[in-house]
Amino acid sequence: MDLTYTEEEEDFRxxxxxxxxxxxHRLPPKPSPDDWPGRRAYDTTxxxxxYDAGYADLHWDASPTQRLIFLEETERAGAPYVGANFVGLLHAGPTIAAEGTGAQRERWLPPILRGDEIWCQGFSEPDAGSDLASLRTRxxxxxxxxxxTGSKIWTSHAEVADWCELLVRTDPTAPRHRGISWLALPMDAPGVTVRPLRTLAGSAEFAEMFLDEVRVPVTHRIGEENDGWRVTMVTLSFERGTAFVGEVVACRxxxxxxxxxxxxxxxxxxxxxxxxxxxxxxxxxxxxRLIQWNVSESQRTGGVPxxxxxxxxxxxxxxxxxxYDTAADVLGADSLDLGHEWTLDRLSSLSYTIAAGTSQIQRNIIAERILGLPKPPKGGG
Known part of the structure; x- marks a missing residue:
């Protein structure tokens, strides 16, 4: 793989x-971290x-190097990242683009790209986090x-979302990894209740979500009925493979x-x-460099990391x-100040070995699917 940029790509940059x-310079002032309606308006603006400048679809329909240049330049310029749009732009949108029908892509992708609609993620449940296949929402x-009917937890941006990428069990008699379906849930449907959760840093970007006999049209199912686990693996490959790219630039x-x-x-x-x-x-x-390789590989294999x-x-x-542990060392006593950006980032960093699949889960995937090691015996370590 050639990791250098061509003259045409540098012109794009x-x-x-x-x-x-x-x-x-045309952006309005950034809202308070606690002002979620304001944050939604800022991010969608x-x-x-x-979108109007022709850059909205670079997450999906650009070459790997153009996508990386876009992320490099927007981060270096201090431009907003995807913010409240992240589930739609980085998870649901790419999944619908890869797995949805023509009508589904036409319905949901343009509003995501324009910033008209916000999505949240309804995967985890109180008893189904890392062991996602044990989900019970029916x-x-x-x-x-x-x-x-059921409940979800750690539902990112549910309080300002229009849609939810929702995992449900459509066949309770099937093995755990089967009988699951991927639905697009309208958040304003009767029976949907959202309760924000406050984090260690005092923010409330997560929520509990309760579903009481909520009607979802069958046409909102992405993929075949009971094939949701495979579709979910597509979603998670985007989440783990490309969703953190801008954050790496920010960390640098x-x-x-x-x-x-x-x-x-x-x-x-x-x-x-x-x-x-x-x-x-x-x-x-x-x-x-690993990001560059992963993005190039996803392009070679049809766009899915x-x-x-x-x-x-x-x-x-x-x-x-x-x-951010090193940042705390540099800050000294100031690292206890919750008003300092690095302090909040340090608290946030604690979740990264859990969010989007725990480190233990990632090690299992690497061991089994890359190294070809055998799975541990049932009931054993």
């Missing part, structure tokens, strides 16, 4: 950089600006609809800011700290935690 230089077929920027802060505070004379920063610099450089996404997710989760 230059045009994007020029557009960003003018567009960012930015998405509409991208969907019973009733004519042209499913009647859905943070690393540079950490080095500058260490120099300003006199901590740069500490050889142990310099070694940590140097190792993290190499770590995130390697992660960026493969198991290399688990390698990336595993290492990135731990590297992010190491980065």
């Amino acid at each position: 230059a045009r994007l950089r020029t557009w960003l230089g003018g567009a960012l 930015w998405q509409r600006m991208l 969907a019973v077929r009733d004519g042209d609809s499913y009647i859905v 920027r943070t690393l540079g800011a950490l080095a500058a802060s260490a120099r300003a505070s006199g901590r740069w004379d500490d050889p142990v700290l310099r070694r940590r920063l140097g190792r993290l610099h190499a770590e995130f450089g390697a992660l960026w 493969g198991t290399g996404g688990s390698v990336f997710k595993l290492r990135y989760s731990h590297a992010r935690q190491e980065l």
